[in-house]
Amino acid sequence: MAKRRVSLKDLAAELNVSISTVSRALRNHPDIRAELTREIQELARARNYTPNPLAMGLLRQETHMIGVIVPDLVTHFYASIISGIEYVAKQNDYYILIASSRESFGKELESVQNLLKTRVEGLIVCLSQETNCFDHFDPLINNEIPLVFFDRVCRTDEVPSVVADNTEAARKVTRHFYENGCRRIAFISGPPHLNISQQRYEGYLLGLHDCKLPFDEELVMHCDLSTDDASRITRQLLQLKNIPDAIFGINDTVIFAAMKEIRQTGLTIPNDVALIGFTGEFHSTIVEPSLTAVTHPTFEMGKEAANLFFERISDPTAAPRQIEMKTSLVVRNSSMKKML
């Protein structure tokens, strides 16, 4: 470590008063003579004194750190949510410690344990796509250590969470496709154990039902959210004897992989195959055709997650709330078939 910084002791020595006097003066304790107070504060200022957070943390048993675990750092979705969390954290004078599970259960487990070791005051987590067993959160739940899930969630009766209106969003997507002339709507979903897969699937079914479209199981595929797998699955869909005229992709990666694959087959978007994804603003507008997409209020989701966290800090035993965020379907070109 670099040179030791000035401590209360240093200030006290310099002024020939006791440490406690300095401590009090700096916090404007009324007991201390106004003049002395001023003098001490001036010296502190001059010497560039800042309280040592480690000492405070040790004393009060609080670190003012929140651990955040996301499936990856490089996706805009998570980056933006993290921004939202950071925003609220900063307002509460908290810092965030970010860990990435890289979509691996093992790394998620490891991160939970490591962050707890560093004595974060709690965790805000989005599950990795592999996570299918949720016991590793027991130590948090049993010890009343604040925990909040977002987007990909579990144990929602025990843990507060922030999710998108997945079912409703997927239902809207399906209906939008129908209204634009699509009749064979495919859905490329994620791992079946994830709530986002389940809920969007449910919305897809409701949408089909609304439009009185038949359900065809060969149009629903599960993918592991990697580009390769999404490409493979798109190719499979395009090789059906009766290919889909629309594809609904569960996220960024999936829909862009599908887009590339469709183009390579020589089919046109949206006329041969219309496309809608769950994705962010930026990507959707730089591709050609621009992508119709369900947009999450990511920054807001992060803020809400952090808010839930601080609710938890002040009352770790309150009944867990779930916040559902409204998404919006932003219609661009990839879903608008030119009617003949």
Next chain:
Amino acid sequence: MAKRRVSLKDLAAELNVSISTVSRALRNHPDIRAELTREIQELARARNYTPNPLAMGLLRQETHMIGVIVPDLVTHFYASIISGIEYVAKQNDYYILIASSRESFGKELESVQNLLKTRVEGLIVCLSQETNCFDHFDPLINNEIPLVFFDRVCRTDEVPSVVADNTEAARKVTRHFYENGCRRIAFISGPPHLNISQQRYEGYLLGLHDCKLPFDEELVMHCDLSTDDASRITRQLLQLKNIPDAIFGINDTVIFAAMKEIRQTGLTIPNDVALIGFTGEFHSTIVEPSLTAVTHPTFEMGKEAANLFFERISDPTAAPRQIEMKTSLVVRNSSMKKML
């Protein structure tokens, strides 16, 4: 804070030994009886003991935290570099505290001060685009607190840094344009005080010189790196009486804004205007035409920055090194004019 966790004291009390015995046993000190050691370690395990990092930090004056300041969190470039930093940090049993300057000098200043207050052991920083005055790093430099810059750097004679081979990369870009038939090559740069603007500009000039192309000052524009400004500037370029037949954009944002703008004007890429950007893998391939781009080894840059940081930790006064990373020009379609 949640329930207090078990401490050495708790373990000691339970076994009727002293705290120091427990402490030693847990660290396998040879002085302690093998049997006692085993017994203590078993209990620690059973009670789920983990050492309190605050206490350790206080004792050793080290927090094992690195502050990282980036211009933004949502750009792939920074996200990926952060991943690299995190990777090395974890290997050294360090954590990173991330702050975003949101390209604002004020926020950068604030972040530097806040992070120092939390007693990070040092900082790894990429300057905000507004940063034109570098005094706020004095407290670090004067107190031998480890500091490393990456990408956008300053005071390189005092502070170790990691940069791309900006000049060389820009030179290659210019020559590549020339070899593909471009003769009026525009350069949309960033704020002129940034090293990346200066060095890429220099490379651009060298490239022109290599190809014996005349320099035309109306083809060089500075932008504030926002989408709006980049669009505005592209429009300006497209309104010249003699419009450019190629545009070289200093980063992601700029080049995609240019791309959109060109399309809206009805011009084609690459035949009317060829395009090359400094950008990441993913974006480049999802657009149509796919984007020829200078690619940074971002993850590696992060790793190198972290390595420099740890060099600094072990010897805060060593002469600062600068590491230059090789970029590569990945040729795709946006720069390949179909020769007539």
Next chain:
DNA sequence: TTGAAAGCGCTAACAG
């Protein structure tokens, strides 16, 4: 109005 002492959890020097 100020100081002395204890304690947060831990390690290390010194005793025994």
Next chain:
DNA sequence: CTGTTAGCGCTTTCAA
């Protein structure tokens, strides 16, 4: 081989 003590920086009784 194990215990006692001091101290990292700070707040907070309790005394004066």
